[in-house]
Amino acid sequence: MTVNIGEMIAETGIDLIREGTSNDAVLGxxxxxxxxxxxxxGISRLLSWANERGLAVIPCGTRTKLDRGTPPARYDILLDxxxxxxxxxxxxxxxxxxxxxxxxxxxxxxxxxxxxQFLAVDPPVPGTVGGLIACGDSGPRRFRYGGVRxxxxxxxFVRADGTxxxxxxxxxxNVAGYDLPKLFTGALGTLGVIxxxxxxxxxxxxxxxxxxVSGVSERAAADALSAIVTSSVTPTVLDYYAAAGExxxxxxxxxxxxxxxxxxxxxxxxxxxxARVLSGEDENALWRLFSxxxxxxxxxxxxxxxxxxxxxxxxxxxxxxxxxxxxxxLSLRAHVGHAQALLRWHEPxxxxxxxxxxSLRAQAEACSSRLVVWRTPADVRERFEVxxxxxxxxxxxxxxxxxxxxxxxxxxxxxxxxx
Amino acid sequence: MERLALVKELTSILGPGGVISEPEQLLxxxxxxxxxxxxxxxxxxxxxxxxxxxxxxxxxxxxxxxVVPRGSGTGLSAGALPVAGxxxxxxxxxxxxxxxxxxxxxxxxxxxxxxxxxxxxxAPHGYYYAPDPSSQQVCSIGGNVAExxxxxxxxxxxxxxxxxxGLTVVLAGGEIVHLGGKSVESPGYDLTGVFVGSEGTLxxxxxxxLRLVRRPETVLTLLAAFESTDAxxxxxxxxxxxxxxxxxxxxxxxxxxxxAEAAVHANYPLDAxxxxxxxxxGPRVEVEDQSSLVEGICLDSGATSLRVAKDxxxxxxxxxxxKSAFAxxxxxxxxxxxQDGVIPRTALPRVLREIAALGEQYGLxxxxxxxAGDGNLxxxxxxxxxxxGQTGQAEMLAGDILKVCVDAGGSITGEHGVGLDKKRxxxxxxxxxxxxxxxxxxxxxxxxRELNPDKLFPxxxxxxxxxxxxxxxxxxxxxxxxxF
Numbered sequence: 001m002t003v004n005i006g007e008m009i010a011e012t013g014i015d016l017i018r019e020g021t022s023n024d025a026v027l028g029x030x031x032x033x034x035x036x037x038x039x040x041x042g043i044s045r046l047l048s049w050a051n052e053r054g055l056a057v058i059p060c061g062t063r064t065k066l067d068r069g070t071p072p073a074r075y076d077i078l079l080d081x082x083x084x085x086x087x088x089x090x091x092x093x094x095x096x097x098x099x100x101x102x103x104x105x106x107x108x109x110x111x112x113x114x115x116x117q118f119l120a121v122d123p124p125v126p127g128t129v130g131g132l133i134a135c136g137d138s139g140p141r142r143f144r145y146g147g148v149r150x151x152x153x154x155x156x157f158v159r160a161d162g163t164x165x166x167x168x169x170x171x172x173x174n175v176a177g178y179d180l181p182k183l184f185t186g187a188l189g190t191l192g193v194i195x196x197x198x199x200x201x202x203x204x205x206x207x208x209x210x211x212x213v214s215g216v217s218e219r220a221a222a223d224a225l226s227a228i229v230t231s232s233v234t235p236t237v238l239d240y241y242a243a244a245g246e247x248x249x250x251x252x253x254x255x256x257x258x259x260x261x262x263x264x265x266x267x268x269x270x271x272x273x274x275a276r277v278l279s280g281e282d283e284n285a286l287w288r289l290f291s292x293x294x295x296x297x298x299x300x301x302x303x304x305x306x307x308x309x310x311x312x313x314x315x316x317x318x319x320x321x322x323x324x325x326x327x328x329x330l331s332l333r334a335h336v337g338h339a340q341a342l343l344r345w346h347e348p349x350x351x352x353x354x355x356x357x358x359s360l361r362a363q364a365e366a367c368s369s370r371l372v373v374w375r376t377p378a379d380v381r382e383r384f385e386v387x388x389x390x391x392x393x394x395x396x397x398x399x400x401x402x403x404x405x406x407x408x409x410x411x412x413x414x415x416x417x418x419x
Numbered sequence: 420m421e422r423l424a425l426v427k428e429l430t431s432i433l434g435p436g437g438v439i440s441e442p443e444q445l446l447x448x449x450x451x452x453x454x455x456x457x458x459x460x461x462x463x464x465x466x467x468x469x470x471x472x473x474x475x476x477x478x479x480x481x482x483x484x485x486v487v488p489r490g491s492g493t494g495l496s497a498g499a500l501p502v503a504g505x506x507x508x509x510x511x512x513x514x515x516x517x518x519x520x521x522x523x524x525x526x527x528x529x530x531x532x533x534x535x536x537x538x539x540x541x542a543p544h545g546y547y548y549a550p551d552p553s554s555q556q557v558c559s560i561g562g563n564v565a566e567x568x569x570x571x572x573x574x575x576x577x578x579x580x581x582x583x584x585g586l587t588v589v590l591a592g593g594e595i596v597h598l599g600g601k602s603v604e605s606p607g608y609d610l611t612g613v614f615v616g617s618e619g620t621l622x623x624x625x626x627x628x629l630r631l632v633r634r635p636e637t638v639l640t641l642l643a644a645f646e647s648t649d650a651x652x653x654x655x656x657x658x659x660x661x662x663x664x665x666x667x668x669x670x671x672x673x674x675x676x677x678x679a680e681a682a683v684h685a686n687y688p689l690d691a692x693x694x695x696x697x698x699x700x701g702p703r704v705e706v707e708d709q710s711s712l713v714e715g716i717c718l719d720s721g722a723t724s725l726r727v728a729k730d731x732x733x734x735x736x737x738x739x740x741x742k743s744a745f746a747x748x749x750x751x752x753x754x755x756x757x758q759d760g761v762i763p764r765t766a767l768p769r770v771l772r773e774i775a776a777l778g779e780q781y782g783l784x785x786x787x788x789x790x791a792g793d794g795n796l797x798x799x800x801x802x803x804x805x806x807x808g809q810t811g812q813a814e815m816l817a818g819d820i821l822k823v824c825v826d827a828g829g830s831i832t833g834e835h836g837v838g839l840d841k842k843r844x845x846x847x848x849x850x851x852x853x854x855x856x857x858x859x860x861x862x863x864x865x866x867x868r869e870l871n872p873d874k875l876f877p878x879x880x881x882x883x884x885x886x887x888x889x890x891x892x893x894x895x896x897x898x899x900x901x902x903f
C-alpha cells in the first residue's frame with residue numbers, strides 16, 4: 001500500500017516525514033515512509049491516521065533491535081521516536097525517574113549518575129528506554145536487581161487507535177488496577193507505542209571487584225555456582241564465559257569498599273585453586289571480553305537460552321559438543337545465577353546451523369527451557385522459527401492483541417505465534 | 420437452574436464436603452477482612468483439585484452464575500465479598516506444597532497454601548519466601564497473588580509479582596492455562612505478571628510457582644526515637660541519600676506508639692513524636708558497614724534515643740509493636756478504618772500536615788503508620804461508630820486522605836488492593852481512557868465478566884464496544900442528525 005506523504009503531512013501535522021529506503025528495512029521489508037513526530041500528540045495523530053487506513057506501523061528508537069522477531073506481515077510506516085527524549089522528572093529522594101521513551105539509555109544513566117543513582121539494567125544492546133521495555137532484554141545484573149519488568153513502575157503509551165493511556169504509577173509501591181507495565185514489557189511494541197516510563201532506581205555502586213577462575217568446564221562452573229549461592233556473599237553478577245578455547249567463571253561484587261573486598265576475598269576461597277580477584281582496568285577488560293559475545297558479524301547466529309540452574313549446564317555442554325562436531329565456532333556467555341545464556345555461532349552454514357538450532361531447541365523445550373533466536377541470516381530465519389513453541393497460552397495472547405490492536409496496526413507478524 | 424438442582428450438581432462434582440449451602444454456614448463467607456461489607460452468597464464451594472475448579476467454572480459459565488474466588492478471607496478491600504446470586508469459590512482446601520526445588524530456588528504450591536507455610540517449609544535449609552504481609556500466618560498465596568501483596572520488606576525485596584514465576588489458572592469458561600514456569604523469563608506477553616494483582620477478576624489461580632530467597636547472613640534491627648515525624652522523615656531521606664537500601668524502614672507517629680504500647684509493651688518510648696524501625700540485612704560486613712552509617716544519620720537528624728536489638732527476641736518484640744499497630748487501635752478507639760495510600764516518600768511531611776489538618780476539620784483523630792521505605796502510608800482513622808453520623812464522617816475523611824495521597828503523586832492502594840472498597844477512587848488515579856484500556860484486558864480474558872464482576876472497575880466496559888477517539892457520524896457532521 002502506498003502512503004501519500006503529502007496527505008499524511010497535512011492530516012497528521014507531523015513535520016518530519018520522508019520516504020522510506022532500504023536503510024529503514026525491517027528484516028527485509030522496506031516501509032513506504034519514515035515519520036519522526038516531536039510530540040506525543042503527533043504520535044497519537046499518526047497512529048489514529050494509520051489505523052484508520054489499515055496501514056502497518058513499526059516503532060523504533062536507535063534501531064538496534066529491528067532485527068528481532070519474524071519479518072513483518074505488513075510494513076508501511078517506520079515511527080521514529082528519537083525526538084521524544086529527555087528526563088521528565090528525577091525524584092532522587094524517592095528513587096524514581098520518569099523519562100520519555102526516545103531517550104537513550106546511556107544518556108539516562110549519565111543523568112542519573114549525577115545524583116549517585118542508576119537504572120539497574122544492563123541489556124546486551126542498549127538503545128532507547130522504549131526499546132528497553134519493548135524487548136525486555138535483561139543483562140547480567142538481573143541476578144541482583146531483577147529484570148526490566150521488576151524495575152518498571154508505570155508506562156504511558158499510545159494505543160493503535162491513537163488513544164493515550166497509562167498503567168501503573170509513579171511510586172515504588174502501587175497495586176491499583178491491572179499491571180499494564182508488566183504486559184508491555186517484552187511485548188515488542190505490538191500492543192501500543194510507549195511514550196513515557198517511570199522506573200525504580202538504585203544507588204550507584206562506587207566500588208567493583210570480580211573474583212574469577214579460568215579454564216573451567218560447565219560442570220565445574222555449576223559446582224562453583226552452587227557453593228556461592230548457598231554462601232553468605234551477595235554478588236551482582238554470576239557469569240560463565242566460554243569462547244575460542246578459553247573459559248572463565250566470574251563473580252562480581254559492587255557496592256562500597258569494605259563489603260566488596262571482603263566478599264570478593266571470601267569468594268576466592270570458595271572458588272579454590274587458580275581463583276583471583278580483579279579490579280580496575282583488569283576487571284573492565286574481563287567484562288569487555290564477555291560482552292564480545294554480542295559483537296556478531298554478518299552471517300553469525302545469536303540466540304538466547306532461558307532455563308533453570310540445574311538444566312543449563314547440560315544444555316550448554318551439549319550445544320558445545322554438537323557445535324564442535326560440525327566444525328563451527330561457538331562463543332557463549334551464561335548468566336548462571338538466573339540461568340540465561342547468550343550463544344553465538346560464528347558464521348555457520350545454513351546446513352550446519354539448522355540441525356544445531358533444532359537440536360538445542362528440542363532439548364531446551366523438553367526441560368521447559370526456551371531458545372529464542374535474536375540474529376540470524378535470512379536463510380536460517382526462513383527455515384527456523386525464531387520464537388519457539390508457545391504452548392497453550394498463545395490463544396490468550398492472541399485475544400489480548402485482538403483487543404488492543406484489532407486492526408493489526410502495530411508490528412504485525414513480528415511477535416510470537418505470528419502476532 | 421434452581422438452587423437445589425445446583426447444589427446436587429455441585430455435590431456430584433465436589434463431594435458433600437465441598438458444597439456449603441446451609442444459611443448458618445454461609446455466614447462465615449459473607450465478608451472478608453473488611454467486615455463492614457457483608458453479602459450472602461448463593462452457595463460456597465471448596466474444591467480440592469484444579470479439575471474440580473474447572474468443572475465448577477464450566478457449570479457456572481453455562482448457568483450464567485458469577486463466581487467470587489476466596490483465599491483465606493483476610494483481604495482488606497472487600498475483594499472476596501460475595502456477589503448477589505453468585506457463588507464463592509474458596510481455595511482453602513487446596514493447600515499442598517507440591518514441589519520444593521532448592522537448587523533452583525523454586526517452590527510450586529497450591530493457591531490455598533498459607534504464606535508463612537512456605538517459609539516454614541524451606542527455613543530449615545536456609546531459604547525463605549520473601550513477601551511478608553502482616554497477615555502472613557493466615558493469608559494464602561492465592562490471595563497474595565490476587566492482590567500483589569507486599570509486606571514490610573518491599574523496598575528491598577519487592578512484592579508478590581517479583582516472586583511469582585508461573586501460574587496455573589482456570590479461566591471463566593473452564594479453560595485451564597499454564598502461564599510462565601520456573602525460568603525467569605519466557606517469550607510472549609507477561610500474562611503471569613498481569614494475573615498477579617488482578618484481584619480475582621481474570622481467572623482462578625490454583626497453582627503458583629514461587630521464587631525462594633536465601634536467608635541473609637546477618638539481620639540488624641534498630642529503633643530510633645525522634646521528636647517529630649519531620650525529624651524521622653529527614654533521617655529516612657538521609658539513609659536513602661547515603662545509598663543504603665534497608666530491608667525495611669517503618670515509621671509510627673505518637674498516637675500509634677501509644678496504641679502499640681498499650682497492647683503489646685514493645686518498649687517504645689511513649690513520649691516520642693515518631694519512631695523509626697530500621698532493618699538491615701545481608702552479608703555481615705555489609706550490614707556492619709551500613710549500620711554505623713544509619714546510626715550516625717539518625718543522630719544527625721536529632722534522634723533522642725537509639726537502640727539496636729541485641730537478639731532475635733528483642734527484634735521480634737520491636738516488630739511486634741509495629742505489626743500489632745492496627746489491632747492495637749482498639750485500645751484507644753472504639754472503631755477505626757485502615758487506609759492504604761501511597762505517596763512519594765519525600766512528600767511525607769507535607770502529607771502528614773494535610774492529614775492532621777483534615778483530622779481537625781472533621782474532629783477525628785488519625786494515627787499514622789508508614790512504610791517509610793516505599794511510601795506506603797496507613798492512616799488509621801479513629802472514630803466511634805455509636806455516635807450518629809460519625810461512621811459516615813470517618814469514611815469521608817478516609818476518602819479525603821486518599822485524595823491527598825493521589826494529589827501528592829501517589830496511589831490509592833499500596834498493598835490492600837482496590838476490591839469493592841476503593842473502586843470509586845479509581846478515577847482519582849486513572850482517566851476514563853486508562854480504565855477503558857485496562858478493561859480491554861478483561862475483555863480478552865473474561866469477556867462476560869463472570870469472575871468477581873463488581874470489583875476493581877467503577878464502570879464496566881461492554882466488550883463489544885470499540886473505544887477511543889470519538890468519530891461523529893456523517894449525518895451528524897452534515898447537521899442532519901444528532902446523538903442523544
